[in-house]
Amino acid sequence: MKPTDAELEILQVLWQKGPCTVRQVHEELTQNREIGYTTALKLMQIMHEKGLLDRMEDSRSHTYSANLTEEDIQRTLVGRLVDTAFRGSASKLVMQALGQGKASREELDEIRQLLNQINPDA
Amino acid sequence: MKPTDAELEILQVLWQKGPCTVRQVHEELTQNREIGYTTALKLMQIMHEKGLLDRMEDSRSHTYSANLTEEDIQRTLVGRLVDTAFRGSASKLVMQALGQGKASREELDEIRQLLNQINPDA
DNA sequence: TTGCTATTACGAAAAGCTTCGTATATGTTT
DNA sequence: AAACATATACGAAGCTTTTCGTAATAGCAA
Numbered sequence: 001m002k003p004t005d006a007e008l009e010i011l012q013v014l015w016q017k018g019p020c021t022v023r024q025v026h027e028e029l030t031q032n033r034e035i036g037y038t039t040a041l042k043l044m045q046i047m048h049e050k051g052l053l054d055r056m057e058d059s060r061s062h063t064y065s066a067n068l069t070e071e072d073i074q075r076t077l078v079g080r081l082v083d084t085a086f087r088g089s090a091s092k093l094v095m096q097a098l099g100q101g102k103a104s105r106e107e108l109d110e111i112r113q114l115l116n117q118i119n120p121d122a
Numbered sequence: 123m124k125p126t127d128a129e130l131e132i133l134q135v136l137w138q139k140g141p142c143t144v145r146q147v148h149e150e151l152t153q154n155r156e157i158g159y160t161t162a163l164k165l166m167q168i169m170h171e172k173g174l175l176d177r178m179e180d181s182r183s184h185t186y187s188a189n190l191t192e193e194d195i196q197r198t199l200v201g202r203l204v205d206t207a208f209r210g211s212a213s214k215l216v217m218q219a220l221g222q223g224k225a226s227r228e229e230l231d232e233i234r235q236l237l238n239q240i241n242p243d244a
Numbered sequence: 245t246t247g248c249t250a251t252t253a254c255g256a257a258a259a260g261c262t263t264c265g266t267a268t269a270t271g272t273t274t
Numbered sequence: 275a276a277a278c279a280t281a282t283a284c285g286a287a288g289c290t291t292t293t294c295g296t297a298a299t300a301g302c303a304a
Binding site: 008071077081087090093096099102104107118 | 127130131134193195196197199200201203204206207208209210211212213214215216217218219220221222223224225226227229230232233234236237240241
Binding site: 143144145159160163164167182183184 | 250251252253254
């Protein structure tokens with residue numbers, strides 16, 4: 001399940017804030033860019049139809065929540081990117097990401113630790 | 123410059139085979155999926171208009187080549203994915219990619235070496 | 245030359261994504 | 275109850291991407 005760009009924006013809000021009404025999501029989105037209320041509503045309705053969001057119809061307004069975790073989507077998107085842009089080589093993607101020089105020393109240490117867990121005797 | 127999915131397929135062919143005619147690209151694409159000749163042609167014409175491909179009009183048939191390197195596009199796509207799906211954290215993406223367990227021991231060693239180059243005294 | 249084949253050019257249909265206007269329903273306030 | 279505010283529902287327009295049919299063009303073969 002690969003979300004579209006607009007869908008991913010909405011998922012980000014729900015992952016960070018937890019279950020939200022359309023109004024709450026819309027307010028968050030307008031922090032970053034202009035987008036109409038009914039646009040956000042429509043997107044979330046479609047995402048619900050697709051099974052991407054759960055919906056609680058408690059009160060007058062509905063409360064939506066993400067049906068997949070952030071890690072689920074990250075796994076999907078990384079897998080796709082490896083296949084389509086890196087000819088299946090996850091390590092090439094890793095090298096590219098590390099090469100951008102945006103990771104802090106602490107993050108690099110974390111990665112080192114993970115490497116040791118995967119293949120300790122190197 | 124973010125290529126579409128279909129555009130990326132074509133770029134992959136050109137990166138691997140070097141400059142190609144539409145026929146050559148089309149033959150390669152049909153190895154993986156069904157796609158009409160004129161569909162491939164149209165895509166390549168559009169990519170040329172966008173500046174994504176160069177075109178040599180030598181003979182009757184034209185020869186196309188990628189205008190950006192594989193690394194250029196990889197950098198763009200990784201950067202976008204980090205921003206949209208990993209909240210800007212390149213190291214989270216790296217952890218996710220490594221966690222999939224698809225990298226061989228040799229690849230992991232390569233990554234270790236790169237880590238040491240970036241931040242040797244850890 | 246006349247027809248056959250391979251190629252590009254053009255246009256438009258089909259599908260998916262994004263956007264929002266308008267209508268409708270449901271509470272809330274006076 | 276009447277007016278108002280807030281929500282959802284619906285439908286459609288606009289844009290991008292993907293697809294291919296048809297026409298025009300250029301070389302090749304008979």
